[in-house]
């Protein structure tokens with residue numbers, strides 16, 4: 001069923017408006033959309049939380065992280081803040097929600113709206129999701145108009161808790177009204193996956209077990225859990241980024257061609273491929289926990305006072321995965337993620353099979369790299385004759401690096417901007433559907449139970465600022481990935497050294 005975009009007179013309510021996410025992401029994203037003319041200047045934005053905040057304090061807080069402001073558009077900051085107001089209220093009593101409802105009704109009446117459009121954003125800890133959702137339904141819902149509710153992860157902690165949450169929300173809001181955010185689905189390169197795969201015949205044709213040797217999705221962060229250790233200790237890297245963000249990327253990368261670009265057609269295909277994933281084998285994993293950096297300047301995970309001294313919390317994981325369908329049977333897939341590593345980078349690496357032997361010796365595999373962040377890029381390592389008098393091949397690349405290809409002035413929305421815009425337009429494609437969520441927990445819960453059991457594995461230590469556990473390299477080699485340390489690949493290659501390569 002197609003959903004109509006919201007119009008000019010919409011109320012956007014951000015619950016948890018005093019919090020971290022609201023300050024760092026939600027309000028800056030709303031401002032970014034307004035700055036770019038993607039939100040009308042006739043909407044109303046209400047921040048709601050329990051904290052006592054004056055209007056001025058609230059506005060100062062939410063504008064602290066606004067981006068993209070320059071001399072020519074700085075007036076937009078005040079214009080946007082004039083649309084915003086703060087309402088103080090509790091989450092567990094009707095009073096505040098009734099007050100909120102009165103404010104929305106007044107705005108709708110003053111604007112001559114007969115079909116109210118209300119977008120509620122829950123930037124709240126999961127402990128209050130259901131309480132707030134119930135009060136919205138009871139006291140701030142509109143039966144004559146349309147409501148959209150954005151919820152943030154975590155959507156449960158395992159299969160059971162996720163189902164419980166879903167069971168509580170389902171009677172209150174339909175699947176059509178719910179927008180479950182996974183902010184990776186709002187990232188430019190992740191949105192580009194369906195375009196790259198399905199609008200290029202050369203990729204489309206080779207995207208299968210006959211041509212692909214190995215797939216890797218890798219998430220690296222150059223910082224640890226400093227200060228957030230207490231929160232992270234019950235979560236671990238698998239729940240934090242793998243069951244959600246990286247699995248979303250992997251399903252988009254491996255699903256079959258959707259029948260159309262329609263959101264439900266895309267989500268149908270994601271669900272289908274998820275059903276073909278093999279169980280995650282507990283003996284096909286590599287787990288790590290970071291220790292002090294080699295120079296001693298960065299703390300180890302266990303040095304955080306908020307972490308249990310004997311915690312086996314996993315800050316690095318590499319998981320071997322399999323998809324049992326005609327396209328992917330036998331292709332090794334590795335999903336890996338880690339904190340406190342040498343660099344911050346998220347990318348997909350697809351290595352193609354070797355060409356037939358005979359003509360060339362030691363020819364390297366083609367490798368397609370899709371860098372999600374930082375500095376989005378898609379490049380394919382190809383073999384090409386070294387130019388000039390040489391008659392041997394060398395690796396170079398077909399390179400689409402966004403920063404060199406697209407003008408810096410060109411606006412690429414940040415993930416939250418993109419997703420709030422999608423919700424405004426009624427486009428569910430980049431949000432997580434209930435059956436997808438259920439399947440993702442089904443896949444990951446047995447593995448999590450194994451890791452977190454009393455006799456669960458002890459993670460391998462790795463120093464803060466390193467490449468991760470020592471056993472990573474053999475693990476990747478065992479999963480079909482070739483390293484070419486001694487190869488000819490350099491980037492950018494401007495003056496090829498042809499000595500001895502004639």
Ligand SMILES: NC(=O)C1=CN([C@@H]2O[C@H](COP(=O)(O)OP(=O)(O)OC[C@H]3O[C@@H](n4cnc5c(N)ncnc54)[C@H](OP(=O)(O)O)[C@@H]3O)[C@@H](O)[C@H]2O)C=CC1
Nearest residue numbers: 016018019020021022049050051123124125126152153154
């Ligand atoms: N922060 C981030 O970068 C990200 C956060 N998220 C998710 O977004 C949601 C919000 O995150 P974040 O903003 O960091 O959370 P906060 O801890 O900052 O909480 C948001 C607001 O909720 C209220 N609150 C906090 N604790 C409680 C509680 N125990 N009971 C009732 N109300 C409480 C507080 O407002 P007041 O007391 O004024 O009502 C607080 O300002 C969470 O689900 C989180 O997992 C997802 C991705 C990134």
Ligand SMILES: O=C1O[C@H](COP(=O)(O)O)[C@@H](O)[C@H](O)[C@H]1O
Nearest residue numbers: 183184221240241245346373415
């Ligand atoms: O959801 C989360 O994601 C961030 C990484 O997001 P990114 O957009 O900065 O790549 C991660 O740091 C955090 O631990 C996790 O909860």
